[in-house]
Amino acid sequence: MKNKSVYICSECGYQSARWLGKCPGCGSWNTLEEYVEEETESKSGAAVVTTEALRLRDVKEPDNIRKKTGCSELDRVLGGGLVSGSAVLLCGEPGIGKSTLLLQICAALSSGGSVLYASGEESAGQLKLRADRLGVSSGDIYILADTNLDSVIAHAEKLSPSVLIVDSIQTMWKSGMNSGAGGVSQIRECAASLIRYAKENDVSVIIVGHVNKEGSIAGPKILEHMVDTVLYFEGDRRQSFRLIRAIKNRFGATDEVGVFEMCGDGLKEVKSPSELLLSGRPTGVSGNCAVCTMEGTRPIIAEVQALVTPSYYPSPKRASNGFDLNRVNLLLALLEKRLGLKFSTHDCYVNVVGGITVDEPAADLALALALISSLRDIPVPDNAVAVGELGLSGEIRAAADLDRRLKEANRLGFECALVPKRNYGKKDTVPDGAVPLGSIFDAIRIFGK
Ligand SMILES: Nc1ncnc2c1ncn2[C@@H]1O[C@H](COP(=O)(O)OP(=O)(O)OP(=O)(O)O)[C@@H](O)[C@H]1O
């Protein structure tokens, strides 16, 4: 009998029935690897009963299903804590702080049973050094420096911890496979074994996955549908600001973020991200505009910066950091068409301060104002914050959660909020300091011309 094989791209997870030189998914060359699907015993018909079907009302409610990680920012992203028997994938770029975070939460997690930290990247001594630096000393924490997954699981079976951490999936390998550690087949098989172990023993398993610089979850992409929760660690490695976002969560909402700051003694929770993002903000400079975006249920005030300069290139340069470049291009076209501004002869650079990403249309107005401000070299008032999505004809569309955004702006001392008129009906009273705007034509009046 022949085994079924598929070819999987190690960069993006694209699957194909035959080998291809170039991946149609991401365009990389020579990245498709053969993956042979494991043969299961009962393929030839006779079904084997391995588990009983239960009547829903007879299923016992598990108690203590969520374990607190001792880090409320992370607990919130997880949906209230780490669910026992669940598999969590923590992804992030090299050096962003994955191992740091996991080692930090070990102490709190070990209060309800031991924690086994299996590392294929660092030796036990290196982990000890880090633990000392982070102040993680107490607790029932076991360290295992090993890259053989069968051995990791054997240790776990002996120890029966309540949480198993595997750092990272790309360093793990199983014997009896012809591809090396980090290959698609190895990653998939190792993860499948870990997930099986988690479900069968009711142990929470946290798997670390590296992502490549393009931001796609390279190997881990193929794991996304296998695990229960996918967390993504983001931020600029050269800066201290870090966000954790749930991309998928079977046990909670996916729109929550956890905010951290990387310090010498580890990751610190940040209760007021806006303050951190706005600290040291320049005043009276053109090209800047504050925006209040929603990260899940939390309003965060960030600063959008634009630099618009005459272009000496046949096609002007556009670059963006923290904003979708397509959106930037669309807004530039819109401003050119509706307001007759000559962006087409200018290079435009856009940046969101703090290394955060703003992917909300309600940030359009702030970006548009920053661009116009830089082009005309007139500052947006420092005490103003802008919220609103721009439609293609220049209308400003209503924004969700406006009250919460205004409250945050107020708390941080912004005196003026440029907001969509469409958020207010005829009878609604507009709060103090809010300036309702119908379109971009209304908005440019703040520049006095
Ligand atoms: N002695 C130190 N003092 C201050 N900060 C440190 C120190 N050592 C490491 N860091 C910070 O921790 C970061 C590395 O964290 P960590 O090793 O947890 O990242 P990681 O995501 O696990 O990386 P990798 O992908 O290499 O495993 C560094 O980028 C640095 O910011």
Ligand SMILES: [Mg+2]
């Ligand atoms: Mg690490």
Ligand SMILES: [Zn+2]
């Ligand atoms: Zn690909």
